[in-house]
Amino acid sequence: MSTPPAVVLTDIEGTTSAIAFVKDTLFPFAEAELDAFLAARGTEPEVAAILDEVPGPDRAATLRGWMAADAKVTALKALQGLIWEAGFADGRLRGHLWPDVAPCLRAWHAAGVRLAIYSSGSEGAQKLLFGHSEAGDLRPLFDGFFDTRIGAKRQAAAYAAIAEALAVPPGAILFLSDVVEELDAARLAGLSTCQLVRPQDGTLPGLRHPEAADFPAVAGRFGLPLPAFPAAS
Structure with a gap:
């Protein structure tokens, strides 16, 4: 991608949050x-x-x-x-995020990059995780929450439908996931892609997409801003 993406669309499990x-x-x-x-x-x-x-x-x-x-x-x-x-x-659950995620999401949002979620978890569950996250309520950062009602994550049509829902060309969207087959489908729909390969989750590189170990690495690869004050690890 020669210019920064207009939209970052991200998976949750294994991408923003620990699989565990x-x-x-x-x-x-x-x-x-x-x-x-x-x-x-x-x-x-x-x-x-x-x-x-x-x-x-x-x-x-x-x-x-x-x-x-x-x-x-x-x-x-x-x-x-x-x-x-x-x-x-009631506080029995709090949404886990890797420490690098929230600072980057806030920096990208502040720079005018639109953010959206696409996960197999329901839209309601997504909003709960980000609304009650360890980093606070992040729901205002997002323009859209998409689940399997829009289509299966390994089918290109779902990503085309998301681009239509967000009213942007597919090529303006960067999709982040740890699952190669999801990235394959997104690329078929015309999206840019990046695989999150987090050692903590044991993700294996797929060797078919650009890779990053965390969100700051995504920012570096795709021209996105970095937070002024990175989170402590």
Whole structure:
């Protein structure tokens, strides 16, 4: 990319946040709270509408099966988001971000670069993580939050749809992810791409996209501003 991107679109798990946070904190929390949540709120219209999308006579069992398989099912992600909402609201959960992320996001936003999220986690869950992050409420920095309702992350059409929703040419968007197949799909749609290869997460280089170990390295590769006061490691 010869000029800095107009939009930075970023994944969450393995990119802004530790894979372990999702795998070892958020997922177990949702599973542990599932039965109590369904008993208390299963008849609420929002929850009931989600459950209508869950097949089988034992919907809780279906949901647990999806959880065990880490299935990218929109109904599951929406329900997990509602369960996490309670945990974030009462302080049992706080959104993990790598220390380099928030200072760069703030610097990019201040410089006029638009920011957006694209994650398999629901839009609601994304807003909870960034609204209750360890670095404070970062939601005002973002122009858009996109989940699998716009399309699968390994299909180019989803990235084209995001570009249309943001009203920018695909080539003006830089997509950040740790997953090579997602980056492949974004590139097919015309986006610029960068793979986050964080040693802490054990991410393996894909060798098909530009790589960066953290957000300051992304800034250096793509002409984005660096924060005046980097976060302490």
